[in-house]
Amino acid sequence: MLGGLRGQGLGARFGSRGLLSACGRPAPSRCSEMAERPEDLNLPNAVITRIIKEALPDGVNISKEARSAISRAASVFVLYATSCANNFAVKGKRKTLNAGDVLSAMEEMEFQRFIAPLKESLEVYRREQKGKKEARKDKDKKADSEEQDKSREEENDEDDERMEEEEQNDDEEVDN
Numbered sequence: 001m002l003g004g005l006r007g008q009g010l011g012a013r014f015g016s017r018g019l020l021s022a023c024g025r026p027a028p029s030r031c032s033e034m035a036e037r038p039e040d041l042n043l044p045n046a047v048i049t050r051i052i053k054e055a056l057p058d059g060v061n062i063s064k065e066a067r068s069a070i071s072r073a074a075s076v077f078v079l080y081a082t083s084c085a086n087n088f089a090v091k092g093k094r095k096t097l098n099a100g101d102v103l104s105a106m107e108e109m110e111f112q113r114f115i116a117p118l119k120e121s122l123e124v125y126r127r128e129q130k131g132k133k134e135a136r137k138d139k140d141k142k143a144d145s146e147e148q149d150k151s152r153e154e155e156n157d158e159d160d161e162r163m164e165e166e167e168q169n170d171d172e173e174v175d176n
Contacts, residue, residue, distance in 0.1 A: 042075045
């Protein structure tokens with residue numbers, strides 16, 4: 001059901017010496033340096049609680065134990081998905097995971113039904129980012145335009161002052 005993890009449990013697990021990879025080997029040292037305790041790898045409780053409340057109908061409560069179990073399961077899922085996505089990046093000789101790696105990982109993990117909603121979310125995210133980028137460009141252009149207008153106004157003011165000075169000098173010369 002879950003690729004090469006049949007019979008081993010889902011994703012990464014915790015051993016006596018810290019996080020173990022899906023294949024049971026110790027995780028890379030930088031992972032163990034980031035998390036001193038297994039609990040440090042859990043998602044924030046506030047986030048988990050909000051997601052759970054949004055998913056459940058009104059009036060349905062959840063025990064602390066169930067919330068904790070969901071939190072641990074979500075953390076394991078994230079670690080496993082990241083590990084699978086990283087495998088695709090490594091195969092591509094890249095150090096940066098991209099959206100394609102995550103989508104490929106979902107397929108490898110046999111979560112095909114998540115691929116379409118993830119693609120839709122990715123498109124929404126990209127449109128939002130493009131909109132923000134265009135808004136920044138427009139803001140920068142407007143600022144540049146205003147700066148140029150201000151500069152022109154200052155130049156015009158300086159020209160007007162010079163002309164007034166010249167007229168005064170001309171008037172003084174005529175008087176003399």
